[in-house]
Amino acid sequence: MKKILILIVTLVTINADENKLLFFGNCIACHGEFGKKVAPHLLEVKGYYMLKYPKKEEFIENLSTWVYRPNKDNALLHSAIDRYKLMPYLAIDLETLKKIASYIYENDDFGGLK
Numbered sequence: 001m002k003k004i005l006i007l008i009v010t011l012v013t014i015n016a017d018e019n020k021l022l023f024f025g026n027c028i029a030c031h032g033e034f035g036k037k038v039a040p041h042l043l044e045v046k047g048y049y050m051l052k053y054p055k056k057e058e059f060i061e062n063l064s065t066w067v068y069r070p071n072k073d074n075a076l077l078h079s080a081i082d083r084y085k086l087m088p089y090l091a092i093d094l095e096t097l098k099k100i101a102s103y104i105y106e107n108d109d110f111g112g113l114k
Helices: 002-015 018-026 042-052 056-068 078-084 094-106
Strands: none
Touching: 018 094, 042 056, 042 094, 056 094
């Protein structure tokens, strides 16, 4: 029975969407619930980025670059910085952030309301 469980977990992990796993492993704790006092919900962040960068490549490039090196000068959500402070440096490489940004662009499953 134990071997079957290990096999099932292994198969699920292999078949899981890597970008989704990266997103939920790195972002949802701060950006997944409305009303949290930690960070804006990802639907809000995505909305701002979709308005400015509707093309997938531009969206991914700009969101991942900003998260890689957050700064006030080129932030889109100035009100979020005023409310929550500037996003901290996360020590996540740019390629991983691009995978996460791709997941954000393609999905709306960020926890909380849809």
